[in-house]
Amino acid sequence: MTERPRLFGADYSVYVRIVRLVLAEKEIGYELVPVDIFASEGPPPHYLERHPFGRIPAFDHAGFRLYETGAIARYVDEVFDGRQLQPLDPRERARCNQIVSIADNYAYPALVWGIYVERVSKPASGAVADEAVFAAALPKARTCLKAMSDLMGASPWLAGETMSLADLYAAPIFDYFLRAREGQEMLREHENLAAWWARMSVRRSMEETRPA
Numbered sequence: 001m002t003e004r005p006r007l008f009g010a011d012y013s014v015y016v017r018i019v020r021l022v023l024a025e026k027e028i029g030y031e032l033v034p035v036d037i038f039a040s041e042g043p044p045p046h047y048l049e050r051h052p053f054g055r056i057p058a059f060d061h062a063g064f065r066l067y068e069t070g071a072i073a074r075y076v077d078e079v080f081d082g083r084q085l086q087p088l089d090p091r092e093r094a095r096c097n098q099i100v101s102i103a104d105n106y107a108y109p110a111l112v113w114g115i116y117v118e119r120v121s122k123p124a125s126g127a128v129a130d131e132a133v134f135a136a137a138l139p140k141a142r143t144c145l146k147a148m149s150d151l152m153g154a155s156p157w158l159a160g161e162t163m164s165l166a167d168l169y170a171a172p173i174f175d176y177f178l179r180a181r182e183g184q185e186m187l188r189e190h191e192n193l194a195a196w197w198a199r200m201s202v203r204r205s206m207e208e209t210r211p212a
């Protein structure tokens with residue numbers, strides 16, 4: 001299983017970065033093949049053969065094609081040597097999967113689309129923020145941070161004693177969220193999450209995968 005995998009996507013994407021973080025933490029060389037889904041003409045038509053839903057990332061390892069970040073991340077963790085990113089203990093693994101699911105279903109839409117896009121990205125590009133979208137996202141973001149903080153408890157990492165997919169899922173989301181003043185303020189309400197972010201954000205994998 002030594003063939004270099006190919007990852008299709010763009011460095012600005014939260015989901016592409018999750019897979020890049022997994023690859024970086026496991027120290028696996030790969031090729032990032034550019035696909036810009038936000039290009040005005042949309043993704044190139046041939047990309048839909050790799051991802052029928054037209055999202056990024058897609059992945060190819062020696063002809064084995066995959067899409068959906070959760071499937072890619074777990075495949076990479078299981079097939080390649082390097083740091084183990086899924087806890088072996090069933091309860092810790094369930095906790096890790098629970099946080100991944102929270103990141104996917106609640107944190108990504110509220111923290112990235114509801115807060116970062118409305119408060120940072122749209123104003124930076126001269127677009128008018130949708131205040132209703134932002135206002136609706138605030139309580140959802142608060143719920144996300146409280147839930148993650150409660151689950152993390154006194155552990156150093158989101159799902160326990162070791163860094164796992166839970167951390168690599170949450171980190172790119174927080175990186176965008178914390179560019180908003182509201183994100184910084186909300187993080188300060190949770191000492192354990194703030195300490196986690198201080199630990200996570202300085203990892204070499206985060207530096208190596210920072211969007212240009």
Ligand SMILES: N[C@@H](CCC(=O)N[C@@H](CS)C(=O)NCC(=O)O)C(=O)O
Nearest residue numbers: 013014015037055056057068069070
């Ligand atoms: N369920 C997908 C989500 C991937 C996803 O939403 N990627 C975003 C970029 S971060 C995307 O492609 N958005 C394009 C769109 O919404 O049309 C996964 O887990 O890979």
